[in-house]
Amino acid sequence: MTTRATLEKALSRRQQDVYDFIRFFIEDNGYAPTIREIADGIMLASSSTVHSHVNSLIRKGYLTNSSGGVRTLVLTKKGKRPKVVTQAGIMKWIQDQGIEETHDAAVYKLLTDLQEGIRTGRIC
CATH class of the missing domain: 1.10.287 (Helix Hairpins)
Incomplete structure (x- = not known):
């Protein structure tokens, strides 16, 4: 069960890294990365650690996992940022x-x- 405190808690540095990687991957490719691609992208050896971060992002409302399969992560409105011109x-x-x-x-x-x-x- 997700509590209000969990939903309002700020992302840790690593959770932010995972979220940013997922967001940029989806923007660049049009589909979500796998857990292994996320681990490789943020240079983590453990896919279980990445899985834990992804689950935290889901609990906090930044991501959803539409069917529990591969490449089914979806960004929510909470985590979406406006496009910035660099x-x-x-x-x-x-x-x-x-x-x-x-x-x-x-x-x-x-x-x-x-x-x-x-x-x-x-x-x-």
Whole structure:
């Protein structure tokens, strides 16, 4: 039985590591990792320790395990964080746009200014 105190208790550092790994894995791959993939990803030798952390995350309401099978972990609304735009993400997007080949002068100027602002630290 999950108590209110359990639901409101903060995640330990390792639980946060496990949760973050699962969240990023799902975002990158579209499906949940296995216990062994989580253990490898956070460099733990013991899959039973990972299983314990996953069960804690389920009890605290950060994850659900839809059918008890492999790759059935699902993030709940409690644990979901808004997507954050990072400098690295912006730089990659700019490079992917091929701004050197852009013919629209306004777009080129905006992207060049954004890229320069990130490089110089004017934009954090």
